Amino acid sequence: MKAPTPIIEIRDGKKSFGSFVALENINLSIHEGEILTLLGPSGCGKTTLMRLIAGFEGLTSGTLRVSGEDVAAVPPERRPVNMVFQRYALFPHLDVFENVAFGLKVKGLAKSEITERVKRMLHIVQLESLANRYIDELSGGQCQRVALARALVNEPKVLLLDEPLAALDLKIRQHMLAEMKRIHAETGATFIYVTHDQDEAMILSDRVVLMEKGRIVQIDRPEDMYARPKSLFAAKFLGETNLFETAVADSGAQGTVAKTASGIGFLSRNGVGHKTGDKVVVSIRPESFSFANNDEGSSQKTQGQVEDVVFIGSRSFYTVRLDDQAKVRIQVQRNGRVKPPEPGSRATIYWDADNVVMLPQA
Amino acid sequence: MLLRLVVWTILAFLVAPLIIIVLFSFHASASLSFPFTGFSLRWYQEIFGNTQLAGAVTKSLVIAFFTALVTLVLGASASLGWLRLDRVGRAVIEAMSVTPIALPGLFVGVSLLVLFAQAGIRLSTLTIVISHVVIALPILIVAMKARLALFDPSLEEAARDLGASQRQTFARVTLPLIAPTLISSAILAFAVSFDEFVVTSFVAGTETTLPMYIWSMMRRTVTPMVNAISTLVLLFSVAILLGAWLIGRLRRQSAISARAEP
Ligand SMILES: Nc1ncnc2c1ncn2[C@@H]1O[C@H](COP(=O)(O)OP(=O)(O)OP(=O)(O)O)[C@@H](O)[C@H]1O
Numbered sequence: 130m131k132a133p134t135p136i137i138e139i140r141d142g143k144k145s146f147g148s149f150v151a152l153e154n155i156n157l158s159i160h161e162g163e164i165l166t167l168l169g170p171s172g173c174g175k176t177t178l179m180r181l182i183a184g185f186e187g188l189t190s191g192t193l194r195v196s197g198e199d200v201a202a203v204p205p206e207r208r209p210v211n212m213v214f215q216r217y218a219l220f221p222h223l224d225v226f227e228n229v230a231f232g233l234k235v236k237g238l239a240k241s242e243i244t245e246r247v248k249r250m251l252h253i254v255q256l257e258s259l260a261n262r263y264i265d266e267l268s269g270g271q272c273q274r275v276a277l278a279r280a281l282v283n284e285p286k287v288l289l290l291d292e293p294l295a296a297l298d299l300k301i302r303q304h305m306l307a308e309m310k311r312i313h314a315e316t317g318a319t320f321i322y323v324t325h326d327q328d329e330a331m332i333l334s335d336r337v338v339l340m341e342k343g344r345i346v347q348i349d350r351p352e353d354m355y356a357r358p359k360s361l362f363a364a365k366f367l368g369e370t371n372l373f374e375t376a377v378a379d380s381g382a383q384g385t386v387a388k389t390a391s392g393i394g395f396l397s398r399n400g401v402g403h404k405t406g407d408k409v410v411v412s413i414r415p416e417s418f419s420f421a422n423n424d425e426g427s428s429q430k431t432q433g434q435v436e437d438v439v440f441i442g443s444r445s446f447y448t449v450r451l452d453d454q455a456k457v458r459i460q461v462q463r464n465g466r467v468k469p470p471e472p473g474s475r476a477t478i479y480w481d482a483d484n485v486v487m488l489p490q491a
Numbered sequence: 492m493l494l495r496l497v498v499w500t501i502l503a504f505l506v507a508p509l510i511i512i513v514l515f516s517f518h519a520s521a522s523l524s525f526p527f528t529g530f531s532l533r534w535y536q537e538i539f540g541n542t543q544l545a546g547a548v549t550k551s552l553v554i555a556f557f558t559a560l561v562t563l564v565l566g567a568s569a570s571l572g573w574l575r576l577d578r579v580g581r582a583v584i585e586a587m588s589v590t591p592i593a594l595p596g597l598f599v600g601v602s603l604l605v606l607f608a609q610a611g612i613r614l615s616t617l618t619i620v621i622s623h624v625v626i627a628l629p630i631l632i633v634a635m636k637a638r639l640a641l642f643d644p645s646l647e648e649a650a651r652d653l654g655a656s657q658r659q660t661f662a663r664v665t666l667p668l669i670a671p672t673l674i675s676s677a678i679l680a681f682a683v684s685f686d687e688f689v690v691t692s693f694v695a696g697t698e699t700t701l702p703m704y705i706w707s708m709m710r711r712t713v714t715p716m717v718n719a720i721s722t723l724v725l726l727f728s729v730a731i732l733l734g735a736w737l738i739g740r741l742r743r744q745s746a747i748s749a750r751a752e753p
Pocket residue numbers: 146149151170171172173174175176177178325
């Protein structure tokens with residue numbers, strides 16, 4: 130079976146501003162109906178990538194296709210794409226209703242249809258009561274919802290959202306995230322979402338595109354990107370992790386073994402293609418360590434001194450100083466089955482080969 | 492205390508001549524000095540009987556109107572261009588527009604006169620309008636620039652993104668947002684033209700504008716009618732400047748960009 134045509138496809142995309150290369154080697158296929166998140170540190174080119182898709186910028190080289198069609202010569206107003214701007218860009222001379230109606234008006238729709246669709250959209254974003262307010266009379270969260278409604282009322286195939294929740298406080302943010310998921314399910318549009326916030330990315334996305342300095346470093350489902358980062362950058366950027374500088378001691382059928390200078394050995398089933406003697410960085414997430422040996426066969430262990438415990442809700446975070454002075458952060462779910470060690474005591478920590486990720490040194 | 496005294500002195504210094512002019516425009520006798528011998532509207536009546544004066548006023552109004560119109564069109568184009576320029580381009584335009592403001596009127600007058608003579612353009616109402624545009628345009632650009640710097644270009648992008656063509660974007664977003672600025676600037680140009688004297692005297696040829704008429708009247712005999720005329724001009728100027736100010740302040744439209752942060 131042939132894969133369906135991606136709604137957006139970028140091949141070998143490159144974008145320069147003068148001599149500054151903002152984006153390079155961009156290869157990206159976006160499927161119809163998915164929520165794709167662009168994630169990366171400030172200045173890595175997320176907004177630039179959005180602006181290319183929306184049509185405000187052109188690629189310096191490479192191709193951009195929308196529904197299989199090269200759109201190099203198609204201006205923004207004729208692309209089936211709507212954008213929610215990083216700073217909303219709502220029209221200050223129009224009220225909420227007119228802001229939302231803008232796209233339908235310029236398309237020349239009948240007045241009755243415009244009114245009906247705008248009202249329905251205002252209902253979805255719960256702004257019916259504010260229809261006649263001007264933009265400077267709205268709160269940040271309300272502005273954000275107007276911006277969302279203004280884009281969605283056009284029923285775009287692709288909705289670009291550039292950090293739409295950045296200006297909102299945590300509570301509205303969680304509410305809006307749920308809203309966005311609901312609206313996505315209701316409209317079936319493809320969402321391309323930019324965020325700095327990895328929690329947001331994890332909650333929302335079908336796939337995450339991780340970017341660094343104008344390049345895509347990994348595209349994966351969020352849980353895979355978390356569990357199997359392909360680079361040190363990815364491992365560090367997404368969530369918390371423990372890193373160990375090691376050298377490969379043995380590479381065989383059952384996995385790769387790497388040892389720290391002090392002799393702690395790690396067996397990994399995920400490190401492929403490493404040769405004996407290669408320098409690799411081992412990454413193990415805090416929740417992949419435990420104080421209990423739950424699987425005799427594959428568990429590995431080492432010893433250390435418990436330095437500190439922090440309780441956060443149902444989880445405890447331990448800091449353990451290993452015998453070679455390296456510090457390890459361990460997250461334990463408190464369920465009462467295993468008695469956790471006291472601060473100051475010696476403890477044995479265990480981990481599983483499945484959760485050991487070996488990464489090339491940066 | 493001292494500071495207050497200074498401020499009041501300066502204000503008195505600025506306002507005293509105006510008060511005296513207004514006061515003596517209502518003086519019953521032809522004398523321009525105290526003691527004040529009674530109120531009358533005779534100088535105002537004389538104004539309205541003076542056809543020469545009426546001609547000069549009409550001329551000045553026509554010139555000011557066309558100056559404002561031409562300046563508005565040129566200024567609007569310049570400002571739209573300015574919105575799309577980068578920092579260097581903006582700096583160039585700025586330098587070019589500030590320079591003429593700093594030049595003495597005498598110098599501008601002479602150079603325009605020479606220019607018209609070289610180009611073989613007969614001195615007329617047209618040359619006055621051209622000269623007034625030369626004077627008013629830089630002032631207008633400087634006045635507009637401050638407001639336009641607040642214009643948020645992402646509003647135009649948002650309009651395009653929502654399906655508006657370039658023309659629709661201009662008509663529905665750009666123009667409504669910059670219109671108050673344009674209109675108040677045009678009124679400013681009108682005011683500048685209406686009482687311009689130095690440059691006009693070089694390029695007017697046989698034409699007579701209101702400031703020139705007043706000046707020639709003063710040279711012959713100083714009659715209190717001048718006070719009456721000046722009072723009316725003062726009222727008129729205050730009225731249009733107030734108008735410009737009010738338009739610039741229209742509540743909704745004074746917001747030229749969307750609020751960025753909540
Ligand atoms: N018009 C431009 N001219 C020159 N450089 C630009 C332009 N637009 C963006 N850049 C540069 O390109 C890089 C990427 O910018 P971009 O806005 O895409 O970053 P971002 O990932 O969206 O960052 P943030 O998370 O802070 O919004 C930055 O270094 C920026 O300075």
